[in-house]
Amino acid sequence: MQDILEREPKTGPNVSQREGPVARTIEQQTAKLPSDTFLWAAMGSIGVSLAMLVMGEEKKANFIGQWAPTLLIMGLYNKMVKLHGSDAATTA
16 A cells, blocks of 8 residues: 555646635635534525425425535535645645
């Protein structure tokens, strides 16, 4: 296993590949939130969508129900940035 790690190229992000100021700001703000916030928000959107469907508001239910995947992806991104950091945190 150590052999494989030693053969891997040891490169850092190129200056042109660094995160921009908007992405950096978003990462800093979302890092303040607990990771399960996004999970609960997604579950909430599913619940509200179900309630709207029961009330006969099918179009609104579909619209709100489609928030869940977006919230889950945002949570996944947030978790990855917390675990692995962004290139702004690893490069000066």
